[in-house]
Amino acid sequence: MIKKTTLSPEKVNTQIVKWLKDYALNAKSNGFVIGISGGIDSAVTSTLCAQTGLEVLCIMMPIHQAPSHVSRAEEHIKQLQERFPNVKNATSDLTPVFEAFKTAVPVYENTAKMNLSLANTRARLRMSTLYYYAGIHGLLVAGTGNKVEDFGVGFFTKYGDGGVDLSPIADLLKSDVYALGHFLKVPNSILVAAPTDGLFGDDRSDEDQLGASYDELEWAMLQVELGKSISEFEGRERDVFEIYNRLHTANQHKMNPIPVCLIEKK
Incomplete structure (x- = not known):
């Protein structure tokens, strides 16, 4: 990786x-x-x-x-x-x-x-x-x-x-x-x-906190960009792919713009 x-x-x-x-x-x-x-x-x-x-x-x-x-x-x-x-x-x-x-x-x-x-x-x-x-x-x-x-x-x-x-x-x-x-x-x-x-x-x-090294996370990031799914991996690769996806999903609130309630205008 x-x-x-x-x-x-x-x-x-x-x-x-x-x-x-x-x-x-x-x-x-x-x-x-x-x-x-x-x-x-x-x-x-x-x-x-x-x-x-x-x-x-x-x-x-x-x-x-x-x-x-x-x-x-x-x-x-x-x-x-x-x-x-x-x-x-x-x-x-x-x-x-x-x-x-x-x-x-x-x-x-x-x-x-x-x-x-x-x-x-x-x-x-x-x-x-x-x-x-x-x-x-x-x-x-x-x-x-x-x-x-x-x-x-x-x-x-x-x-x-x-x-x-x-x-x-x-x-x-x-x-x-x-x-x-x-x-x-x-x-x-x-x-x-x-x-x-x-x-x-x-x-x-950072690896202690994340559960994976940066090399591993870069690999997982690339697999996601290539459209791969977790079912395509086994062992450590499967674990890293799951870690990446879990963190990426959980931290969307940091990466996306602040949600704004848009008021309907007649």
Whole structure:
């Protein structure tokens, strides 16, 4: 199920950088603000934005963050600033804000649902923070979601990391993002790290949460596009196909426009 990208990283890089710059200039924006997590998606997105020559503000927003996530984010920002003079950085430690929020809401016996709600709260606090910086500096919030996350399994927080102004890598599969990351010379510590959203304060990976790797989910996404059905697969392939379809169906509310009650007009 391992997929290798067929895209040309150099051509993709050129296209996205031009798209970013044109969009920002048309919007009369000064540049971009990006949340840096220490993961591949935010590293690639921030490097693409940096190449526009416009202002790029990289924000670290730790909330009980694992030290490895913080060190990877710091390494990436340091490298980016050495390469691009238009890159600035700031840190907003949101741990006290998160802890204050927890005191303002009730504790529930269903800890699994409560912990998921709190994980999504972390993402929404970060979104609010990015828009604060965006408003102050006249910047656009650049999204870091890829195609599998945004349009395949809906692996993002609604009005959290899904709350952005533009999505430069949302038409790239995860394997494409890694290929672009190698081309852009993203730090190796990020390239080899297991993908994780870091929202639960532990070491669980995206694969732990999803039940399948990104290579597997890309494979399933392709099978759906080809019109295949679950009856055509056995064993692990059948399991992955079922996981993909279940998540894709359950998360349609994230991928589709907000439903509007249209009033009948006589």
